[in-house]
Structure formats: C-alpha cells, structure tokens
Amino acid sequence: MSEYAIEVKDLCIHYKGLKSYSIKQNLLRGKKNKAEVFEAVKNVSFNVKKGEILGLIGKNGSGKSTMLRAIAGIFTPNSGSIDLHGNSVSLLAIGVGFQTELTGRENIMLSGMLLGFTEEQIKAKSQEIIEFSELGKFIDQPVRTYSSGMHSKLAFSITAILNTDIMLIDEVLSVGDARFKKKSYKKMKELITDENRTVVIVSHETKTIRELCHKVLWINDGEMMRYGDTEEVLTAYEEFMK
Amino acid sequence: MLKKFIHDIKRYFRYSWVSARSQLKSEVANSYLNWIWWVLDPLCFMLIYTFIFGFVFQSSEQYFPIYIFIGLSMWDFLNRTLTESVKIVKRNKSIVSKVYFPKYILILTRVWANGFKMLICFAIVIVMMIIFQVPISWNVLFFIPILLTLGLFTFGCACFLLHYGVYVEDLANVVNLTMRFVFYLTGVFYNIEKRIPVVGNALNSYNPVAFLLSSMRESLIYGKTPNCWLLLLWFAVSLLLCVLGIRKIYKEENSYVKSI
Numbered sequence: 001m002s003e004y005a006i007e008v009k010d011l012c013i014h015y016k017g018l019k020s021y022s023i024k025q026n027l028l029r030g031k032k033n034k035a036e037v038f039e040a041v042k043n044v045s046f047n048v049k050k051g052e053i054l055g056l057i058g059k060n061g062s063g064k065s066t067m068l069r070a071i072a073g074i075f076t077p078n079s080g081s082i083d084l085h086g087n088s089v090s091l092l093a094i095g096v097g098f099q100t101e102l103t104g105r106e107n108i109m110l111s112g113m114l115l116g117f118t119e120e121q122i123k124a125k126s127q128e129i130i131e132f133s134e135l136g137k138f139i140d141q142p143v144r145t146y147s148s149g150m151h152s153k154l155a156f157s158i159t160a161i162l163n164t165d166i167m168l169i170d171e172v173l174s175v176g177d178a179r180f181k182k183k184s185y186k187k188m189k190e191l192i193t194d195e196n197r198t199v200v201i202v203s204h205e206t207k208t209i210r211e212l213c214h215k216v217l218w219i220n221d222g223e224m225m226r227y228g229d230t231e232e233v234l235t236a237y238e239e240f241m242k
Numbered sequence: 243m244l245k246k247f248i249h250d251i252k253r254y255f256r257y258s259w260v261s262a263r264s265q266l267k268s269e270v271a272n273s274y275l276n277w278i279w280w281v282l283d284p285l286c287f288m289l290i291y292t293f294i295f296g297f298v299f300q301s302s303e304q305y306f307p308i309y310i311f312i313g314l315s316m317w318d319f320l321n322r323t324l325t326e327s328v329k330i331v332k333r334n335k336s337i338v339s340k341v342y343f344p345k346y347i348l349i350l351t352r353v354w355a356n357g358f359k360m361l362i363c364f365a366i367v368i369v370m371m372i373i374f375q376v377p378i379s380w381n382v383l384f385f386i387p388i389l390l391t392l393g394l395f396t397f398g399c400a401c402f403l404l405h406y407g408v409y410v411e412d413l414a415n416v417v418n419l420t421m422r423f424v425f426y427l428t429g430v431f432y433n434i435e436k437r438i439p440v441v442g443n444a445l446n447s448y449n450p451v452a453f454l455l456s457s458m459r460e461s462l463i464y465g466k467t468p469n470c471w472l473l474l475l476w477f478a479v480s481l482l483l484c485v486l487g488i489r490k491i492y493k494e495e496n497s498y499v500k501s502i
Contacts, residue, residue, distance in 0.1 A: 015500050073342040075496040090341075097337035099265070106264040113257040114341045142268060 005087055005166060005198035006048040006071065010080035013041040013066055013222075040066040042222040043080070048215075051195045055213035055230065056202045057237055063222040064202045068168045071200065087165035087198070090115050092156070092172055100144035104135055104154055107143055112162050125161050132187070133157035134180070149176050153184075160187050166198045167191065173201070173208060206234055243489060254347045262354035284314055284363050291431045303433060305463050308370050312462060313430040313455050315363035320396050320451060321421055322356045323349070327400035328407035328414045331498050338499060345495045346488055349400045353393060367462065376463050384461035384468055391473065392454050394480035401487025408498050428452045450476045 015038040041063040048054045056064050070077055071084070072091040098107045108129055112122035130139050133154045138146065146154070152175040159167070169192075174185035192199045192212055203209055209216060209230065216233040218225040225240075226233045270276045288311045295301045295310070303309045330348045331338055338345070364385075371378070407413050427434070428451045435442040435456075446452050447469075453476060457468035 069339075069499070072340075074339065075499055097334075097340035099261070099334070099337070101268045102264045103268070106268075110257065110261055110264065111341075113254075113260065114337070114343055116253070119256065119260070142271075 003049055004047045004083075005050040005052070005085060006200070007083040007085075008047070008071070008080070009045050009083075011041055011044045011067070011070065011077050011082065012039065012079045013063070013070055013075070014039050014078045040222050041070070041077075041219070044217075044219065044222075044224050045080075046217055046224075046227055048198055048200065050198055052215065053192055053199045053201065053213045055209040055216040056200055056219070057204070057206070057209060057216060057234075058219040058225075059241070062219050064219065065170055067219070068170055068200065068202060071166075072168055084166060088116050089166040089168065090159055090162075090164040091168045092159040092170065098143045098151070098155070101142055103142055104133075104139040104146070105130070107154070108158055111158050115162055115164060117162055122162065129154075129157045129161045132161060152176065153180060156184055160184070160191060163191055163197070165196070166200075169199065169201045169203075171202055171204070173203070206238060210234060243492060246492070247488060250344045250347075254343055255350075257343070258347050258350040259354060261351045262358070265351065266355050266358060280359050280362050281366060284311065284318065285366065287314055295431050299432075301432060305374050305376060308367060308374060308376070308463050309459055310431050311363065311367055311370065312459050313428075315360050315367070316392060316455055316458060317425065317428065317430045317451070318363075319356050319360040320392065321425070322359075323352050323396050323400055324403055325414070325417055325421065326352050326356075327403045328417050330404055331408050344488075344491065345404060345498065346397075346401055346491050349397060349404060352400075353397055357393065371463065377465060379465040381461040381465055381467050384457065384473075387473060387477065388454055388458050388461070388468070391450075391477045391480055394484055395450055395454075395476070398480055398483025398487045401484065401491055405487075405490050405494055408501060424449070424451060428455060430455070447472060450479070 044067065046054070056067070058064050068091060069075060071082055072089055074091070097111070099110065102110070105126065108126050109119065109122055112125075113119070133139075133150075133156070135150060135154060138150060143151065143154075152172070156172065156175045169188075173188050174181040176184060189212070191197060192201075201209065201213065213230050215228065216230045216237075217227045218233050218237050220240075226236055270279065273279060275282065288307055291310045291314070292307045296306045327349050330352070331345060334348055337343075403413070403417060427445055427449055429435075429437070429445075434445050434452060438445065446456055453469075453472060457473060460466040460468050
C-alpha cells in the first residue's frame with residue numbers, strides 16, 4: 001500500500017471547441033469546424049497522503065471543479081496522470097445525479113451501484129440513509145416531486161452513509177434548513193476527519209478550509225499558484241483576492 | 243479493449259438491469275391501466291393495421307393478425323431503442339456529470355426495458371398461435387438466434403446514435419425521418435416481396451430488419467427454415483457494429499461531459 005492516496009502528475013485538461021452543431025450549420029459552413037482549445041487545468045501536480053485533507057481554492061472558473069471531476073474519473077486528462085491506487089472515490093456536488101422519474105428509494109440503489117457498492121451492501125444501509133435524509137414517506141415518491149431541499153438532503157445522505165475511501169467535495173459541506181445544516185455539517189466533519197479517509201474539498205469559505213484542511217492547493221486560471229501548509233497559502237490567497 | 247469491456251460489463255451489468263426494472267416500474271406507476279398498457283398498446287395497433295390492410299386493402303397473408311403482431315413487436319423494439327438513444331446522454335446529464343460509467347450502459351438499460359416489452363408481445367403471439375391453431379415445427383427454435391441478432395443489431399446502431407447524438411443537435415429529426423422510411427421498407431404490415439415486385443427480394447435480404455422480421459414469421463407461423471447463411475451473416479455484421487460502436491464510445495466518451 002502506497003503512502004499516497006492520490007497522486008496527480010503534470011495534469012492538463014483541455015476543453016476543445018466541442019460545441020454541438022446542427023446539420024444545417026455544418027452543411028452551410030462546410031466541413032471546417034474551428035476547434036478552440038481552452039486549457040482548464042495546466043500542469044498541476046500534487047500528492048495527497050492517505051487520510052489527509054486537501055483544500056482546493058481559487059476564484060470562479062479557475063478549474064477547481066474540472067480537476068475534481070478528473071480525479072473522480074468522469075473524464076480523463078489530456079496529458080499527465082492521476083493515480084488513485086485503487087481507492088474508491090465519490091464526488092459530492094450540488095444536485096447529485098438522480099433519475100428524476102424514479103423514486104428516492106430506487107435512486108439510492110442506483111447511485112450506490114454506480115459508486116461500486118453491491119446490492120446487499122446498499123440494502124443493509126438504505127434504512128440508515130432514509131433516516132438520515134428525514135424524507136419519511138416521500139422516499140417512495142418520484143424524485144421529480146421533491147423540493148430542492150429534499151433533493152439535496154437525499155443526495156447528501158447517500159454520499160455520507162455510503163462513504164468511499166476518497167471523498168471529493170465540491171462546495172457542499174452542509175445542506176438543508178438550519179437544523180439539517182448543523183446535523184449534516186457535523187456528519188461531514190466526522191467523515192472528513194476519519195483517519196482512513198482522504199478528502200479533497202473545494203470551497204470559497206476560507207474559514208472552513210482553515211478549520212478542516214491540512215494542506216491547501218491554490219490554482220488560478222488552471223495554473224498552480226501555491227501548494228503547501230494551510231495558513232501560508234491562505235494568507236497569500238487572501239492577499240491576492242483583496 | 244476487450245479486457246476493459248469484460249471488466250466494465252461485470253461491474254455495471256446489474257446496474258443496467260436494476261435501472262431498467264425501475265424505469266419500467268415508474269413508467270406505469272402513475273397510469274390507471276398500469277402494465278396493461280404494455281399489452282393493450284401493441285394489441286390495438288395490431289387491430290388497426292389488421293383492419294386497414296386486411297380488410298380495406300385486402301391483404302391475403304395467412305394468419306394476418308399474427309403476421310402483423312410479430313412485425314410490430316420487433317419493429318417497436320428497434321424503433322424505440324434507436325430513437326431514445328439519440329438523446330440518451332443529454333437526458334441522463336445529471337448522472338453522467340457526476341460519476342463515471344461506460345455510456346453504452348445507458349443503452350443496455352433501454353435494451354432490457356424495451357426487450358421486456360417485446361417479450362410480453364411475444365407471449366401474446368404464442369397465445370394467438372394457439373387460438374389460430376398454427377401448426378408448430380422445430381423451426382420455431384430460430385426464435386432465439388433471430389432475437390439475439392436483432393438485439394445486437396439494435397445495440398450496435400444505438401451506440402453510434404448515442405455518440406453522434408451528443409454533438410449533432412438535430413440528429414433526432416433525421417433519425418425519426420429515416421426510421422419512418424425504413425418502416426415502410428421493412429414490411430411491418432405487408433409482404434414486401436409481394437408488394438414491391440422488383441426490389442422486394444433484394445430488400446428482404448439486404449435490409450436486416452426486413453430480413454429478421456420475415457425470418458421470424460417464417461419460423462414461427464409458416465413452419466419454414468429461415469436462410470441460415472444470411473442470418474449468420476447479419477449476426478456477424480451486428481456483432482461487428484457492436485464492437486465498433488463500443489470502441490467509438492470508449493474512445494470519445496470522455497468529451498461528452500464537456501459538451502453537454
């Protein structure tokens with residue numbers, strides 16, 4: 001077992017001009033569709049030790065979420081490498097993926113299976129998820145009938161209870177109303193500080209980052225600005241953002 | 243690629259299965275007649291077509307209602323799966339952008355769901371065969387390879403539609419039109435060999451859907467052996483389509499999230 005849980009080396013991610021087009025446009029303009037290349041992440045390298053908590057900061061559009069998605073395997077890097085050493089990984093972001101026509105209960109099963117859990121494991125935990133989400137009888141209603149609060153509560157509960165070795169958290173540390181916020185933040189803190197869990201947090205709240213993270217990586221327009229101890233990087237970041 | 247494919251299928255097979263089951267359940271959860279629609283829908287279409295083509299246009303096929311019903315069931319499976327697969331990545335955006343899985347699993351899910359509906363229809367075909375007292379021969383066993391070929395063919399085509407559907411906005415219109423045209427070239431409710439004199443024979447061999455439909459009819463209700471070589475050929479072509487389609491998706495699926 002390697003010391004590191006996440007190893008990222010020279011990571012580059014491009015968005016090519018993959019705009020969708022219509023057939024008519026294509027015929028009129030001829031074959032040539034100019035592809036603009038937008039570099040979202042440029043040459044970023046860092047390692048996260050097992051059990052470590054890494055904060056990821058930077059202004060909007062600087063490539064934080066893109067990087068999280070790459071680590072989660074949603075798309076592969078254009079160059080460079082990401083090695084997770086076989087750890088299971090989940091991405092918690094606003095509005096976790098549901099099939100809205102299906103009920104909450106069915107979505108728990110399907111989300112769990114996509115995260116790599118077996119049906120037995122999910123069944124064993126689904127009661128806990130339903131209780132934590134406080135959805136009550138709505139759990140057997142289609143997700144499309146949920147309010148946005150219920151939606152995020154369910155999403156949060158699934159990721160919190162069906163936890164993976166590596167958790168990638170995109171801005172969501174707590175959801176719901178004041179009371180649920182407190183409860184979910186507590187749960188999240190418990191999960192994050194677990195010694196065996198490796199966590200990457202994206203947040204704009206320097207207060208939370210300061211409280212939770214061991215190390216911080218600051219990226220700006222896809223480039224690494226600073227990487228190191230929390231206090232040091234945050235001070236520089238706050239100075240920069242003024 | 244094969245290794246990756248086997249690994250992925252092992253990991254996501256149950257997912258596609260459970261997902262299909264849930265989708266089927268949700269489809270009928272809110273309607274009055276529930277799952278009866280799966281039976282009622284093709285049954286009514288069969289009655290309409292039987293009336294129009296059997297009565298108004300005086301079609302003379304033996305066991306005409308079964309003839310139509312077999313055609314409709316298989317056609318619906320193909321048509322539904324293909325038209326759905328064009329928009330399937332966009333429709334599942336919320337999942338696609340949150341977790342990685344091979345995108346052809348989405349098609350697999352629809353193949354199970356639509357295949358299930360088709361099997362219900364074939365259960366009705368069996369009932370109708372009993373009512374019409376159709377003589378049965380060993381040739382009915384061709385049922386299995388024919389359906390398998392249809393399934394592979396559909397899956398292979400759907401892979402390509404899924405891929406291009408992500409980038410080409412109006413592909414859905416083109417697919418709808420094409421499918422309508424193929425529908426008439428397939429002889430779902432008439433015998434193309436008799437009705438289209440010159441090219442009918444050729445269509446029956448070179449339009450895979452027409453070939454599969456007529457083979458199914460021959461084996462089930464007319465007790466004939468279908469053209470095995472042609473069946474084998476189309477099986478091989480379908481398999482090739484699947485391999486190419488899956489390869490295409492593996493190669494390109496990374497950029498799907500970036501473009502939806």
